[in-house]
Amino acid sequence: MDAGGAKKSSKVKLKRKASSLRSSSSKRIKASFTSAESLPWKTVSEPVATGFDEEDGILELEEVDDVEVVYEDTDRGRVVKFNVLQKPDESPRRDQEPAHEPASPSVAIEADESQSPQLFTFDSATLLPDWHHFNLHTHILQVLHSRKFNSPTPIQSKAIPPALSGRDVIGVAETGSGKTLAYGLPIIHHILSHPRPPTNQRKLQALILAPTRELALQVSDHLNSFSKVVNGDVMEESEEVDPTPGESPSGKPVVPIRRHGCRVPLVSVAVLVGGMSVQRQRRVLDRTVDVIVATPGRLWDILEEDDALANQIRRLRFLVLDEADRMIEAGHFEEMDKILRLTRRQSKQDDIEPERGNLLNAAEQSTQDTLQTFVFSATLSKELQRNLNKRLRHKGGKKGDHTPLSTIDDLLLRLDFRDPQPEVIDISPSGGTVSTLQLSRLECLSSDKDVYLYYFLLRYPGRSLVFLSAIDGIRRLLPLLELLNLKAFPLHSQLEQRQRLKNLDRFKSTPKAVLLATDIAARGLDIPAVDHVIHYQIPRSVDIFVHRNGRTARAMQKGFSLLICSPEESRVAKSLLAKLGRREDSLPAIAVEMTLLGDLKARVHLARQIDQQQHKVKKQNHERHWLKDTAEAMDIELDPDFVRQAVTHPSASEDESNPSRYQQKRAETKTASLKAELRALLSKPLLARGISAKYITFGSRPIADDLLEGNAHETMLGLKRTDAGDDLMAGKIKKRAKVKKGKTGLEEQSEVRP
Numbered sequence: 001m002d003a004g005g006a007k008k009s010s011k012v013k014l015k016r017k018a019s020s021l022r023s024s025s026s027k028r029i030k031a032s033f034t035s036a037e038s039l040p041w042k043t044v045s046e047p048v049a050t051g052f053d054e055e056d057g058i059l060e061l062e063e064v065d066d067v068e069v070v071y072e073d074t075d076r077g078r079v080v081k082f083n084v085l086q087k088p089d090e091s092p093r094r095d096q097e098p099a100h101e102p103a104s105p106s107v108a109i110e111a112d113e114s115q116s117p118q119l120f121t122f123d124s125a126t127l128l129p130d131w132h133h134f135n136l137h138t139h140i141l142q143v144l145h146s147r148k149f150n151s152p153t154p155i156q157s158k159a160i161p162p163a164l165s166g167r168d169v170i171g172v173a174e175t176g177s178g179k180t181l182a183y184g185l186p187i188i189h190h191i192l193s194h195p196r197p198p199t200n201q202r203k204l205q206a207l208i209l210a211p212t213r214e215l216a217l218q219v220s221d222h223l224n225s226f227s228k229v230v231n232g233d234v235m236e237e238s239e240e241v242d243p244t245p246g247e248s249p250s251g252k253p254v255v256p257i258r259r260h261g262c263r264v265p266l267v268s269v270a271v272l273v274g275g276m277s278v279q280r281q282r283r284v285l286d287r288t289v290d291v292i293v294a295t296p297g298r299l300w301d302i303l304e305e306d307d308a309l310a311n312q313i314r315r316l317r318f319l320v321l322d323e324a325d326r327m328i329e330a331g332h333f334e335e336m337d338k339i340l341r342l343t344r345r346q347s348k349q350d351d352i353e354p355e356r357g358n359l360l361n362a363a364e365q366s367t368q369d370t371l372q373t374f375v376f377s378a379t380l381s382k383e384l385q386r387n388l389n390k391r392l393r394h395k396g397g398k399k400g401d402h403t404p405l406s407t408i409d410d411l412l413l414r415l416d417f418r419d420p421q422p423e424v425i426d427i428s429p430s431g432g433t434v435s436t437l438q439l440s441r442l443e444c445l446s447s448d449k450d451v452y453l454y455y456f457l458l459r460y461p462g463r464s465l466v467f468l469s470a471i472d473g474i475r476r477l478l479p480l481l482e483l484l485n486l487k488a489f490p491l492h493s494q495l496e497q498r499q500r501l502k503n504l505d506r507f508k509s510t511p512k513a514v515l516l517a518t519d520i521a522a523r524g525l526d527i528p529a530v531d532h533v534i535h536y537q538i539p540r541s542v543d544i545f546v547h548r549n550g551r552t553a554r555a556m557q558k559g560f561s562l563l564i565c566s567p568e569e570s571r572v573a574k575s576l577l578a579k580l581g582r583r584e585d586s587l588p589a590i591a592v593e594m595t596l597l598g599d600l601k602a603r604v605h606l607a608r609q610i611d612q613q614q615h616k617v618k619k620q621n622h623e624r625h626w627l628k629d630t631a632e633a634m635d636i637e638l639d640p641d642f643v644r645q646a647v648t649h650p651s652a653s654e655d656e657s658n659p660s661r662y663q664q665k666r667a668e669t670k671t672a673s674l675k676a677e678l679r680a681l682l683s684k685p686l687l688a689r690g691i692s693a694k695y696i697t698f699g700s701r702p703i704a705d706d707l708l709e710g711n712a713h714e715t716m717l718g719l720k721r722t723d724a725g726d727d728l729m730a731g732k733i734k735k736r737a738k739v740k741k742g743k744t745g746l747e748e749q750s751e752v753r754p
């Protein structure tokens, strides 16, 4: 059936227009979709004419013409396909096609099982005008369209053309600006545009090195989303002799991508990271892949025992260093260096390992010359870029006539760029932070940080990523936040990989959650909609600060960053901000409703006591049982008298570390009563100053109106719901209260109101 249709805007169901076209249309297929949402709907200006009125809930109508609806039986059952047909006057004649049209192969789909495949070209000029001039492979355009990536980001606009034309690229752009696809799309385009053997024996084309496991997995997910069939049966050009294929503009046959009766990905991407089964990763490599995304450590482990893979890396077509600078910080220099040696040409190799260089034959040597190198980061310093350029200009100079500035500098200079002058694209913002990011600060004593953090998390519920400098801090804060009924997840290097990914997924899928993380989460992680980044401790370097902040305000979304700073950290904070060209007091302070802090402090104090108590009981239990457990494990029978003596040692009858049952019972009762006390506190509403708990219309700040409007804060009565960015105060905090000797930090703090 070929039909026109109309649909309501987001809230409205699809409504077909009466006109229905012939089922076997002779029109050419322009594009094909499996979801009606992807069709080129046009808004209808007069919804009344359709017979709908507002009471039907209709806000707006959209219609689409020249769509053929096809039902098809596939391996996955019956699927519906929507073919957008070309109007007769739109159909380009073969002989009229401009010479500069995309070199990329066309994608064909089977419109009907009974018919031979029809050819269509994705009309990127109409559907994706901003991407059209890149001449990317049709499949890529389809995915971009289905993902609603309607325009390239600035780094993509600048990096994709030189990368497609074979240049080496060094790209520096703010966090969350789409760097992955800036290097990823040219790679995928190359792979899709070059015919490959029909068997699974693919040649490794690209190696992408990333500093952390999470980032490597994320990059591979990103690329994988471009490796699968999106709308209908995607075909590719093939050298295979196939009896009934369609034909691409280049004259080569196009065939459905089905091997051994099942679909194989258009581009196969393997991830090699630590913390996951090496055997399984080796098995994946045995099947051969197009792209490897790896952390240097695991890749080198595998390479040491896999000469075939080492040979493939010598003949790579693309080498990518994502977050190159972080690779050094993560202590990967040595492995990186060894891997990079494999990618150097013989002439360069001779400097390092003459014997290995001689092993390369002429064919390998020539493929080596086509290697393209992409280096991307949000924080490659200008100094490094200058130095790199200088070095490349003096490539022919004497050995050792330049002294590298730093380790990363040294590493990048070990890269054997084939391009005499790689394209350096630096569109990083001045000051290192994204324009949609709001930076702020909060000054307090270190001992009060927990209370202020708790205040912030309650006051501004959302997805908050809290960075701490040490794992111990996370271990301490996690139970505290959990006892305070906040959903918190840890992320640090001492967690098993599986647990790390699980926690990340939970955080991603929980709208109001806290991720307590060390700096392993600072770089590259693309977590949708992180509302707040909180620096519980000042980061060690400007780069880490920039990357931590980069977890929020991604892809032009708004984001908020809070630097919690104690007096001891003030000097470090000052110099950190100075490096970003900012003064400390140029960061607005977040206004805190001080009257609430007393209650919050009581809750935090109780939670801490409970945690300590639980910890003590756990430790006691462990000590009580270790002897029994060890004996059981060793299959030894213990003399009961000996056990009694050991568990209740005479000199330790009152010792907390070796208590009697009675003491343990007492500890458990104490924990239970503390928990009950905390429960009571948590159930009591937090009242802002001037609020009457009994009469919501009384007091200096009546809240009835806010409640009626649904504008009242859910846990802090008397406060309106606000975003953290709404509660900022420029300049220095004015101290109202005089600091009295002997007072605690919280009492010393000045009162600040929005």
Ligand SMILES: Nc1ncnc2c1ncn2[C@@H]1O[C@H](COP(=O)(O)OP(=O)(O)OP(=O)(O)O)[C@@H](O)[C@H]1O
Residues within 6 Å of the ligand: 148, 149, 150, 151, 152, 153, 156, 173, 174, 175, 176, 177, 178, 179, 180, 181, 377, 378, 523, 524, 525, 526, 550, 551, 554, 555
């Ligand atoms: N052209 C585009 N249009 C819309 N969204 C895009 C586009 N390109 C990428 N994105 C999305 O933007 C987000 C950030 O992309 P990506 O992770 O590549 O950023 P990045 O620059 O590598 O960040 P970081 O420096 O933090 O690693 C991702 O969710 C990605 O899907």
